[in-house]
Amino acid sequence: MSGDVCIVGVGIHPFGRTDGVSGLDQGVFAVRQALADAGVEWADIQFAYGGSDAAGNPDTMVERLGLTGVQFINVRNGCAAGGSALFSAQMAIKSGEFEIGLAVGFDKHPRGAFNALPSEYNLPEWYGDAGYMVTTQFFANKIMRYMHLHGISRTTLGRVAEKAFRNAVHAPHAWRREPVSLDDILEGAMVSDPYSKYMFCSPAEGGVALILATEKKARELGKPIVRLKAATMRTRPPKSFEVFAPSVDIGGGTATATQIASADAFRMAGIGPEDIAVAQLQDTECGAEIMHMAENGFCKDGEQERWLAEGLTEIGGRLPVNTDGGCLACGEPIGASGLRQVYENVVQLRGDGGGRQVPGAPKTAYSHVYGAPGVSAVTILER
Amino acid sequence: MRAIAEGLFTGETPPRLIGGRDRESGRVVFPCPPGDRFEPVPLSRTGTLWSYTIQRFRPKTPPYQGPEAFRPFPVGYVELPGEVIVETRLANVDFDQIRIGMELELVQVPLDPEAADPVLIHAFQPTGAAA
Numbered sequence: 001m002s003g004d005v006c007i008v009g010v011g012i013h014p015f016g017r018t019d020g021v022s023g024l025d026q027g028v029f030a031v032r033q034a035l036a037d038a039g040v041e042w043a044d045i046q047f048a049y050g051g052s053d054a055a056g057n058p059d060t061m062v063e064r065l066g067l068t069g070v071q072f073i074n075v076r077n078g079c080a081a082g083g084s085a086l087f088s089a090q091m092a093i094k095s096g097e098f099e100i101g102l103a104v105g106f107d108k109h110p111r112g113a114f115n116a117l118p119s120e121y122n123l124p125e126w127y128g129d130a131g132y133m134v135t136t137q138f139f140a141n142k143i144m145r146y147m148h149l150h151g152i153s154r155t156t157l158g159r160v161a162e163k164a165f166r167n168a169v170h171a172p173h174a175w176r177r178e179p180v181s182l183d184d185i186l187e188g189a190m191v192s193d194p195y196s197k198y199m200f201c202s203p204a205e206g207g208v209a210l211i212l213a214t215e216k217k218a219r220e221l222g223k224p225i226v227r228l229k230a231a232t233m234r235t236r237p238p239k240s241f242e243v244f245a246p247s248v249d250i251g252g253g254t255a256t257a258t259q260i261a262s263a264d265a266f267r268m269a270g271i272g273p274e275d276i277a278v279a280q281l282q283d284t285e286c287g288a289e290i291m292h293m294a295e296n297g298f299c300k301d302g303e304q305e306r307w308l309a310e311g312l313t314e315i316g317g318r319l320p321v322n323t324d325g326g327c328l329a330c331g332e333p334i335g336a337s338g339l340r341q342v343y344e345n346v347v348q349l350r351g352d353g354g355g356r357q358v359p360g361a362p363k364t365a366y367s368h369v370y371g372a373p374g375v376s377a378v379t380i381l382e383r
Numbered sequence: 384m385r386a387i388a389e390g391l392f393t394g395e396t397p398p399r400l401i402g403g404r405d406r407e408s409g410r411v412v413f414p415c416p417p418g419d420r421f422e423p424v425p426l427s428r429t430g431t432l433w434s435y436t437i438q439r440f441r442p443k444t445p446p447y448q449g450p451e452a453f454r455p456f457p458v459g460y461v462e463l464p465g466e467v468i469v470e471t472r473l474a475n476v477d478f479d480q481i482r483i484g485m486e487l488e489l490v491q492v493p494l495d496p497e498a499a500d501p502v503l504i505h506a507f508q509p510t511g512a513a514a
Contacts, residue, residue, distance in 0.1 A: 248433075
């Protein structure tokens with residue numbers, strides 16, 4: 001194949017809670033929107049990769065979309081499901097076998113914290129009995145260590161949430177679209193210190209679809225050319241610190257899957273962090289956005305304190321981060337979350353962001369997901 | 384009172400936690416995994432606090448088996464020098480006195496103090512603290 005893989009169509013079902021609409025149907029909604037956006041029919045789609053964690057097998061959506069006999073492969077990869085679907089779709093086109101295909105992700109989770117059992121994680125029963133199978137507990141432990149090492153204040157965590165809700169006001173697909181003041185965020189009910197309830201995202205629902213094509217096909221379709229310059233997915237290295245860890249190696253927490261996925265993506269794209277105009281970084285909790293700014297190479301550990309105070313990650317700042325409010329404002333449907341970030345980046349590169357549009361006609365956009373137990377996926381788009 | 388599981392504590396008084404040492408790499412983990420690859424080793428009774436949080440809501444049941452009447456509890460990681468960093472409850476310490484780096488020692492505490500026959504879990508308390 002010559003040229004780059006391009007994203008020629010995007011679709012999204014609003015995130016949050018949609019009673020009476022299954023996760024699968026939210027995925028179907030997104031696919032139809034993406035087909036219309038690309039100006040193609042379902043019968044034109046040559047292959048699909050679909051991700052869902054808790055809302056059923058994605059390939060069953062052929063019943064709704066049409067029994068065209070299309071190749072449809074399900075992806076189950078935790079929080080990296082969307083990123084993995086996109087990676088796989090990209091490879092299918094790069095291989096030269098296909099010229100147009102689909103990456104789709106959707107989910108619908110019960111309310112409240114994710115309910116994990118020790119046996120699903122190869123852990124002894126006592127670990128759950130004693131109250132350790134709690135994801136929020138891990139995230140709080142992780143940021144408490146990071147704040148101690150790198151001088152990050154709780155106010156800085158609050159600023160991340162404040163920005164998320166403010167940006168989401170202008171994102172029609174976001175869930176929580178009311179601004180929340182910094183004081184209310186800091187003084188909200190505590191979930192797991194240092195985090196108040198406003199500082200965690202919630203499990204949610206939603207669906208996202210992306211149509212990928214060869215550059216030649218993209219030109220035929222006449223859509224703005226948005227190139228997928230890099231898509232990487234990596235698992236954890238030694239010395240990482242992950243959820244549900246009864247013990248950690250001495251010196252742990254210093255290496256992450258994100259660092260590897262990010263470095264490889266920049267190498268493939270042939271650019272560096274300083275060249276990125278807008279970024280969507282996994283923010284399942286405020287501290288995640290803070291840590292991921294450094295892990296993805298955008299700043300050094302500890303510099304986030306100044307970056308947030310000076311507004312450098314605001315929509316008008318040096319590097320706008322999570323322009324649609326991220327997971328904090330959109331919630332997290334695991335299968336759809338990573339693709340939402342790429343959706344948002346396509347919107348920004350096309351200049352369709354409306355009240356949340358990054359000024360200056362951005363040419364490069366970065367997305368990053370991270371999940372249990374230490375998986376990360378990164379994409380870099382260019383127009 | 385009995386421990387929440389077999390193979391967590393040594394039988395001595397006071398007890399120590401039992402970790403596992405990888406017979407090839409020497410890496411120490413907790414708890415000691417089943418199988419032949421890891422050799423059971425008693426871990427240091429003392430260490431320093433590596434990180435912590437306060438669990439402010441009752442974890443979901445299943446799997447949580449703690450008391451129905453929930454009281455927030457501190458939970459964190461303690462670094463046992465030269466061995467491994469172990470996840471643990473913290474005991475006998477005011478929430479606002481908890482500091483990363485503080486000196487800690489192992490104790491056993493009941494998972495549900497009100498239970499007729501409570502099981503014991505591991506916790507670390509400030510060195511020399513009174514129960």
